[in-house]
Amino acid sequence: MTKRGTARRVWRGLVRLGSLAAAGLTVHTALNLRELRQPAHDPAETGERVTVLLPVRDEAARVAPCLASLLDQIRVPDLEIVVIDDGSTDGTAGRVRATAGDDPRVRVIDAGEPPQGWLGKPNACHAGAEVASGSVLVFVDADVRFSPHALASAVNLLRKHELQLVSPYPRQLTGSPAERLVQPLLQWSWLTTLPLALAERSPRASLGAANGQFLVVDAEAYRAAGGHAAPSVRGAVLDDLALLRAVKATGGRGGVVDGTRLAVCRMYGNWAELRDGYTKSLWSAFGSRAGAGAVVAGLGMVYLVPPVAALTGSLTGFGGYLAGVLGRYLVAERTGGRSLPDALAHPASVAVFGWLVSRSLGARRRGELSWRGRPVGGGARPVEGH
Template sequence: MLFWIYLLTTVVWMVFLIDFMTGIRKIPSLSSAGLSDSEEYISVIIAAKDEETTITQTLESLIHQTKSPDEIIVVNDRSGDRTGALINEAAACHPQIVPVHVTELPEGWLGKNHALYLGSSKAAGDYLLFTDADIHFHGDTLRYAMKLMEKHKLDYLTAAPDLQARSLLLKGLISFFLFGFSYLKRPWTANDPSSNKGMGIGAFQLIRTKAYQHMGGHEKMKMRADDDLALGQRMKEGRFSQMFVSAKQHLSVEWYPNLSSALRGFEKNAFAGLNYSFLLSISALFGVFVSQILPFFLLFHSDPSVQIISFINVLLLFCLYILSTRAFTTYPLWLAAALPVSAALFLFMLARALILTWLRGGIEWRGNRYSLRELKQDFRDTKEDSD
């Protein structure tokens, strides 16, 4: 029985590997089209909550772009630290920085989504760039992005940054997350006009203002914890042209400073990524265990045929893992040796997130609690609105 199960799994991994090797070629780099000399008005919109350790660096990296944004609207979303003061200090030195301070969160909104909506309502640009308060922009990032927009007549461009991490354990966890992301989300399909799949990375979402307004903006996804993915999907469903690119050399971010922060962050995103479905979540837990952890144990099975098919499974896993790590990170490839450990840690994170969500009846994020009922309702409303 085990032999036949893992024979089928082998076929699945082979399909995934071929699909990845074919699809990854369809993801260009941000700099692939060259530099733009465009004078288009760009409004950058940043939602910031308790970002005192990163906000100044982010703003400075934007100001010192070779094509500096015309305005940078920074929405301080009820921060309890010095974020608001640092934004004001930066605005005093750079007139294009526009501080906006939020003191209360309206009912029916996630904080970040409301901040981005508020920032967009104040923007004057022909293009809007939604980004995070901890992103570092390298010198020509905006000029490269605008060249892609011009060359391919895009309405929307999203870019994957270099995800920096301090510990090897955290790097392994991020690598495993991107490994799963690559074969489940197939991000290259966003670049196929005939596909109905969109893509959104919160670190960099450049969009034509008219297209953003036409599809309803963030007001149409008030409670979506996966607001970046939702924005990309809505753009695709609205038949706006889009592109997903790699920007490892142009954007960088420390996604999480440590493992405990990653655990907390996963609480917000795990259930959203599984469509708020407990059945789908249990299936995901079972699937990861059977396909990506158990084969390592079966290498020591008493049946030689099970050993052989398990070895083939493990070999295919390593191949796909190494390819995705090379494509989406700057981490050393020898981290692939920790694949089973990273898989087990990911399984623990997912199980923990689901149990906490179930016990709390929702998610807790940055000082706010959001019920599962309202999250599910907003998810359904968003899907119905886009259909």
């Protein structure tokens, strides 16, 4: 057989393998969507004290709607909201006070400068947790808006299923083409690759997903795990995932749940914000450069090879492409995202994601990472595991 014939045979094998994997992962996605825990839409009143911890750094333009939605919560009669100002220079604290007025449930504290080995957000979360008095701690981001029953529903789910941590994943809002291309991969990724039922009870670091936009944890379990002061959390760029792993390492159970009807979030407003946000964090998402390379290569084989083959007339490749599109469509329909025509561009989404991973690794290697005026990733080690 000639070299050209061998190359064609290998290529056809890759197309078949990628297409089969795409179909299998889409079946797994459908099963996960059935397993995904859903908080109650009409929860009972929460009978315990709940502390919301809201770290902010230069969030004057976004914090008011978030705080207002927290103040409008129902069925949480004993609510405490601690806003932790992490060195803001844009008047964020003043905006918080103006929004809260004289509401006694809200107080603002200063996070202080992060100690050596800490990143800013873990330090701010730790400062808030130190003064929190609730038996349930709820960590939220300033770009999230909550439905009136969000806190009660999340706490109800945590207690009903005897979990120690739940992360209701907010519905992700998108506006620009770049957001529509990349942001849907957030939910699609864990719904496609993570076995949710096993992940919830497994202590393995590689089996877990969490989102710091909305993260609910039992206060005792949080402190038993070391909280944000735990060595594996304090310097983690992805502190939400690191905290979940710390809780699981001390015997806790939990993970991501459906927060589509509880909260909404628009993380980025344009391509530049999205590019820099992902560049800041993706280097730490896969444990090592080798892990990142393996993930990107695997995604390419499953979601890029088949559509490329389809362009040359391969029916197998076309089937693989449709399988990938179907998986993306199912996730969007369930999580309130844009399903069509956006799902048709799934290969382009995967390609852009691979480029963002490469960009993040390169920037970290060169020591160029920063976020809101602070260096990121210089001395911090990636969280081990997936």
